[in-house]
Amino acid sequence: MKLKRFLLRYYPPGIILEYERGGILKTKSIDLIDLKPDTDVDALALEIARTEVLVTPSKIDQIKVLITRLQEKLLLPENQKFYLFKVLKAHLLPLTNVAFNKSGSNFITGSYDRTCKVWDTDSGDNLAVLRGHTNVVYAIAYNNPFGDKIVTGSFDKTCRLWDAQTGKCYYTIKGHDAEVVCVSFNPQSTCLATGSMDNHAKLWDLETGAEICHFKGHTQEIIAVSFNTVGSQLITGSFDHTVSVWDVRTGSRIHTLIGHKAEISNVQFNWDCSIIASGSMDKTVKLWDALSGQCMVTLLGHTDEVLDVSFDTTGQYLASASGDSTARVYNALTHKMISKLEGHENEISKVCFNPQGTRVMTASSDRTVRLWDAESGVCKQVLEGHTEEIFSCAYNYTGDIIITASKDNTCRIWK
Structure with missing residues (x-):
């Protein structure tokens, strides 16, 4: 060697x-x-x-x-303040999701107006409009870390693969019988997973658009799909109260994670793929041993539906967001709660860590985004200005730029 x-x-x-x-x-x-x-x-x-x-x-x-x-x-400055840089009147109808490419130089927005738009982060300029879907563009993603392709999943039951630079559509993926509501590239950017309201998930070859695998077994809508870090397994979360772990090579189901008493809201692997976290409308978060499929712990305390869960980049910490207007931060290894984030006036639909793992960002229907100290739970900043519910937010790769998206048809760039 x-x-x-x-x-x-x-x-x-x-x-x-x-x-x-x-x-x-x-x-x-x-x-x-x-x-x-x-x-x-x-x-x-x-x-x-x-x-x-x-x-x-x-x-x-x-x-x-x-x-x-x-x-x-x-060593990102602990007390960095974010200021409004641009308000983008992004779409004619409400936005659905936002996503950065890996470098953070560009980001994309999906909308009920049936388009996805590509934006330059530094200038706020619109670089491309991805047109072709005949219904809501709901699920969007870059093939990070490469960032040269974009996928859009739509209520028109199709997905489209696009060139991130030119906006050219490579092909349209057809095969689902209902709305496509979640998408995920594998880490190698060789295939794409889609989840649909038709209760099925599918795996597609990125080069040809051909179907590779059809993951059957859920009895209700699939609302989350996610690969492990090496791309050998896929997890799916469903309204049937279960999470499934699939072998990507064979299409066979490795585990069915049973225990939640209501619909799954989100599901994720941690960084080293040893733990799976699931949030549910039953007001709980469960951590599962990814190897055995056994439930390690049920995290209690939320008094309303858990609407989102998110690991930090190291996979050692977990945040949960709830309809009870609070978020919580846990040590994923010891299962102890580290902090409770209180201050929002309405449900929190999205939660994520900054890349350094020192801050937690929450988006709420109270029209604000809040930034919290992950360890102490102290609110460090409130990002205000949207006039409707904020349902999507994201940090760039270095953690010094934030995008927020709202039902007021705008997204905001904060630096």
């Missing part, structure tokens, strides 16, 4: 080794999930050299430089 070069992954922190073996270029990652700004760089570099054969003594100084760069990324 011959080491060719190092690559950095900022969130979650890691060093990627690109090496040659038998004439074939390969990669492997050194995950530094527990890296902190005050971690001893010298000691960590020596430990990496001790356990990783590709990191020879001559490379230790280079490893130290890389670790220091990763630490610098974790």
Whole structure:
């Protein structure tokens, strides 16, 4: 084996080794999930050299430089304030979702007006309008980390794959018998998963648009699909109160996660794919052992429906959002609640962490977005100005730009 070069992954922190073996270029990652700004760089570099054969003594100084760069990324100013940069009168009808490409240079918006639009984050300029759907464009996504393709899922029962640069439609995916409400690219960007109100999920070849797998078994609508980090498994959450874990290669069901007493609202793998989190209309969050399919813990406390769950980038912390106007932050490993986020005046439909894991962002039907200290639960800032419910929000890759989307037909860029 011959080491060719190092690559950095900022969130979650890691060093990627690109090496040659038998004439074939390969990669492997050194995950530094527990890296902190005050971690001893010298000691960590020596430990990496001790356990990783590709990191020879001559490379230790280079490893130290890389670790220091990763630490610098974790030092986002704790008291950064966001200010309104642009109000985009994005669509003729209410928005459905927003999503950034990996670098955060562009973002997309979906709408009831049957279009998806591509925007330049720095200028707020509209770069492209993706037209062709005959009903609501509901589910949208970039094929991150590549960011060269966009998928749109629609109430017209189809999906469309687009060139992110030119706005050209590569092809239309047909095969569902009802609205397509969730989409997800696999990490390698070779295939696409779709979930539909027809109770089915499907896997499609990205090159040809051909159907690869048909995941059958749910008895009600599928509202969430998500791949594990390596792309070997897919999870689906359904209104039938269950979550299914599927083998992507064979299309067979590995586990059915049974225990919720009402519809699933969202489901996610954590970073190392050891834990699956599910939120439900039964007011609970459940954490499942991804290997065995057994429920590890039921997180109680919300007094209304749990509408969203989200892991931080390291997969060690989990946030939940509820119709009871609160959000909660948990340690996903110890199952202990760290903080309770109180202050919204109405239901919270969306929750997510910043890339550093230090802040939690919540979007509410009270027309505000709030930014919270993840550890203390203190509200650090309220983003105000939307005149209708806010149902979607996102951080860019570095955590210094926010997009919010509202039923007032606008999205706002905050810097």
